[in-house]
Amino acid sequence: MTKIHFERLCKSFEGGLQVLNGVQLGIEKGESHIILGQSGCGKSVLLKCLLGIQKITSGDIIVDGISVQDERRFGEYLRKFSILFQGNALFDSMTILENVIFGANQVRRDKFECRKLAEEKLFAVGLEKRVFDLYPAEISGGMQKRAALARAIAVEPEILLFDEPTSGLDPITGGVICNLLKNTIKSLGVTALTITHDLKVAEFLADRVSVLNQGTVVWTGRTKDMETCGNGYVIRFHQASSLSGTVA
Amino acid sequence: MQALATLGRYTLATLNEIGKVFIFSVQGLKNCFVPPFYFREIISQLVIVGFYSLPIVGLTAVFTGMVLALQTSVGFSRFNAAGAVASVVVISITRELGPVMAGLMVAGRGSSSIAAEIGSMRVSEQIDALRTLRVDPFKYLVVPRILAGVTMVPLLVLVADVIGVMGGFLVSTTLLDFSVGSYISQTVQNLAAIDVISGLVKAAVFGFSLTTFGCYHGFCCDLGARGVGNATTRAVVSSCIGILVLNYLLTALFFGI
Numbered sequence: 001m002t003k004i005h006f007e008r009l010c011k012s013f014e015g016g017l018q019v020l021n022g023v024q025l026g027i028e029k030g031e032s033h034i035i036l037g038q039s040g041c042g043k044s045v046l047l048k049c050l051l052g053i054q055k056i057t058s059g060d061i062i063v064d065g066i067s068v069q070d071e072r073r074f075g076e077y078l079r080k081f082s083i084l085f086q087g088n089a090l091f092d093s094m095t096i097l098e099n100v101i102f103g104a105n106q107v108r109r110d111k112f113e114c115r116k117l118a119e120e121k122l123f124a125v126g127l128e129k130r131v132f133d134l135y136p137a138e139i140s141g142g143m144q145k146r147a148a149l150a151r152a153i154a155v156e157p158e159i160l161l162f163d164e165p166t167s168g169l170d171p172i173t174g175g176v177i178c179n180l181l182k183n184t185i186k187s188l189g190v191t192a193l194t195i196t197h198d199l200k201v202a203e204f205l206a207d208r209v210s211v212l213n214q215g216t217v218v219w220t221g222r223t224k225d226m227e228t229c230g231n232g233y234v235i236r237f238h239q240a241s242s243l244s245g246t247v248a
Numbered sequence: 249m250q251a252l253a254t255l256g257r258y259t260l261a262t263l264n265e266i267g268k269v270f271i272f273s274v275q276g277l278k279n280c281f282v283p284p285f286y287f288r289e290i291i292s293q294l295v296i297v298g299f300y301s302l303p304i305v306g307l308t309a310v311f312t313g314m315v316l317a318l319q320t321s322v323g324f325s326r327f328n329a330a331g332a333v334a335s336v337v338v339i340s341i342t343r344e345l346g347p348v349m350a351g352l353m354v355a356g357r358g359s360s361s362i363a364a365e366i367g368s369m370r371v372s373e374q375i376d377a378l379r380t381l382r383v384d385p386f387k388y389l390v391v392p393r394i395l396a397g398v399t400m401v402p403l404l405v406l407v408a409d410v411i412g413v414m415g416g417f418l419v420s421t422t423l424l425d426f427s428v429g430s431y432i433s434q435t436v437q438n439l440a441a442i443d444v445i446s447g448l449v450k451a452a453v454f455g456f457s458l459t460t461f462g463c464y465h466g467f468c469c470d471l472g473a474r475g476v477g478n479a480t481t482r483a484v485v486s487s488c489i490g491i492l493v494l495n496y497l498l499t500a501l502f503f504g505i
Contacts, residue, residue: 053376078382089377091369106381155381 003029003159003191004050009059011042011049011215019045021215022059032185032192034202034223036237037212043195044086046212047163050193051081063159082157084181086164088148090136096147097122097132103154121150125180142173146180153184160185162194166201178204199223199241211237269486272467273460279384279391289392297358297393297459298400302407304357305350309408312345313337313415321424333424334434337416342443346409348495351454354401355487359462362393363483366466367476375467390467393459401455402448409447446502453494458487 009023019042027033037043048054050061052068061068066077082103090099100118108114122132125146131139136147145165152160165181166174182205185192194205202209203223210220211234219226219234226238320336366389369375378385413435420426462483469479 048376051376051380053379075382078380081380083377083380085373085377087372089373091374091377092372103381106383 001029002026003031003064004193005062006046006217007060007062009046009049009061010057011045011054012057019215020049020057023212023215023217025210025217025220027191027193029191030189032182032194032205032207034194034196034206034209035212035217036196036199036202036209038197038237041212042215043197043212044163047083047161047193047195050161051083052078080158081161082152082155082159083161083163084145084148084152084165086167088136088144090144090148090151092136095133095135096127096139099136099147100151100154103151107154107156118150118154121154122147124153125150125184141169142177145169145173145177149177149180149184153188157190159191159193160188162192162196164196164198165194166196166198174201181205199238268468269461269464272464273456275386276390276394276460276463277456279386280394282387284387286388286392289388290395293392293396294400296361297354297396297455298403301354301357301400301404304353305404305408306411308349308353309341309346309412310415312349313341313412313417314419316340316345316412317416317419317424321420330424331434333420333426334416334431335438337420338413338435338439339443341412341416342409342439342447344447344495344499346412347405347447347450347454348491350405350408350451351401351458351491351495352488354397354404354455355458355461355491356484358397359458359483359487360480362459362462363466363469363479364476366463367469367479370467370469371471371476385467390460390463393463394456397455397457397459398452399455401458402451405447405451406444409444442502446498449502450495450498453498454491457490457494461487461490 004025004027006023006025009020010018011020012018023046035043035046045054049056050068052074056068063077063080066073068074068077070077090096091102094102097115097118100122101114104114104117104121108117119132127143127146127150131143131147136144139147162181166177169177178201181192181194185205192205194201196202206223208220209223209226210217211226211231212218213233219229219231221229226234229235316337317333320333321330324330324332324336366375369389375385375389378388417431417435420431421428465479465483465486469475
């Protein structure tokens with residue numbers, strides 16, 4: 001059953017810059033899907049269009065039968081998502097616990113329950129109580145990533161989005177975060193969509209991969225089939241990623 | 249011809265910007281009356297805009313009052329009108345100098361920090377994070393700051409009025425040989441309610457204007473550290489110009505000039 005459907009999605013900016021050019025893609029319920037592509041190929045714009053942060057130029061995005069353009073049902077549409085931003089996007093005027101409580105507030109009204117849920121999620125991502133009252137700037141990048149993940153899952157979403165989840169992290173911390181993401185997706189049973197340029201992350205997390213090039217999905221399949229798929233760009237991307245040897 | 253084209257482009261860009269600010273301020277005003285209200289944020293902004301601006305506003309007011317007393321005394325003594333110092337000080341402070349000086353000080357301190365904070369939040373995707381958490385950034389970030397500006401700047405002006413008049417009183421009674429009793433009686437006799445009220449109304453409008461400019465430039469800031477820096481500068485410059493222009497318009501409106 002298709003959970004997210006991109007229907008000939010196009011996005012262009014002022015001045016005629018076309019970033020997405022007819023993206024056609026279906027993501028199944030419960031699937032962990034990865035969108036791979038070079039920097040500047042439109043991955044982040046795709047994610048922002050999916051969340052309604054940027055208006056689409058033409059085409060549509062349908063999630064469980066609701067269009068991103070349906071303003072009356074946009075609240076219901078958005079309630080299905082939660083995102084782990086590339087730069088974590090933790091609110092720096094709030095402590096780590098307050099950040100997660102802020103997320104929990106969207107699904108629980110009772111103050112005590114919110115706090116309980118937030119603490120539960122922070123423990124689930126492996127953070128210790130001593131960091132709960134610290135501000136984001138006072139903890140490491142890896143801890144910030146965990147806290148941002150805790151906030152994302154505190155919303156109890158149906159779809160989890162990860163924007164370059166290991167960028168800016170050292171290989172060991174990146175690996176730990178990847179493990180955490182995989183376990184989270186598995187334990188929550190959610191649909192996950194990850195945007196990355198890192199093939200190792202894709203190999204580790206993906207059920208299926210789509211490769212984005214010049215605003216179009218040029219190939220969709222399993223990572224192990226990339227080398228033999230017959231698409232020149234995908235093969236080149238695979239070979240270049242293997243050579244650069246990034247470690248998840 | 250080239251110069252004319254440049255002038256035309258500049259004029260259109262300025263009008264476009266004014267239009268955007270106007271729409272932003274109407275949206276801001278409208279949202280002030282529509283729930284949900286984030287009371288914790290509102291209280292926090294009341295403290296930041298009001299309480300933390302108190303020292304600089306107080307300091308500006310006391311020296312303005314003192315200088316005003318000295319200058320009017322020197323100038324008026326040339327026309328044997330030195331006795332009018334108390335009246336000039338109280339009217340100038342309550343009608344003009346209190347609201348304008350306090351407004352400019354809060355613009356320098358508050359508008360810049362609002363633009364920098366919201367700009368940084370935009371750059372670091374915190375505003376996008378608010379949207380994905382189904383929190384309207386306008387209601388969460390703009391409304392509390394506008395409410396703080398509209399309520400706290402008049403209170404600051406009230407304090408500035410008292411401190412400014414006190415400054416004039418101190419200089420007049422210690423350096424200019426005014427008697428305490430006659431200075432106070434002249435001050436009270438020449439102070440009309442409209443002087444204070446017009447100053448407070450001006451202050452509320454200035455508070456709205458400077459917080460709106462701060463929020464607008466923060467929301468519209470370009471990405472990167474330079475973008476945040478530019479947004480901060482634009483916020484202060486436009487807030488100060490806004491205060492001066494609005495001051496003229498409100499003065500004309502109140503005193504029928």
